[in-house]
Amino acid sequence: GAVVSQHPSRVICKSGTSVKIECRSLDFQATTMFWYRQFPKQSLMLMATSNEGSKATYEQGVEKDKFLINHASLTLSTLTVTSAHPEDSSFYICSASFSDTQYFGPGTRLTVL
């Protein structure tokens, strides 16, 4: 149980384009999901908390207009990186909370050319 999926696993895009990443809880309902970012040789950093049916909560320093989060159902949260630039290239990982424990999706590696 407590399986979280992400799609796509890898994406390469041109600078200035937008990229959408999906995060799904497969066998449980998640009112709260989380989005993290991990740069090479660094640890995970929380970007935002995605709340079903309400606005996301962003961590300090994360631009909410650049990283759009939608949590339209109890099993799906999406992260859209708008007008992506090379500095946005990173490993984006979502997680969902189940029984007070977070389970992580497999991650999406974004490369912006």
Added chain:
Amino acid sequence: QKEVEQNSGPLSVPEGAIASLNCTYSDRGSQSFFWYRQYSGKSPELIMSIYSNGDKEDGRFTAQLNKASQYVSLLIRDSQPSDSATYLCAVPISGGGADGLTFGKGTHLIIQP
């Protein structure tokens, strides 16, 4: 801002020996503690959670928590080459089980065959 500190390593341990990983945290009010394992290029997977002072054992893994000293450790007995990975210590940002996590930078563990 909660801080989680780990020795980045690498920590090199011979196969079959005990690997000891340590983590300290800044917020005395933290109640939940998690150890995740992350293989290169993959997302974190949960190894152990611990909430009370003392030891918690799960197979070859033992988590130890000392709230007075604000440290949590992970012991891996009978270390195997497949245990070679980065081990991340994490605490909830706001103390609740449904909160995002603050991660340490991780300890890179190498099990020598």
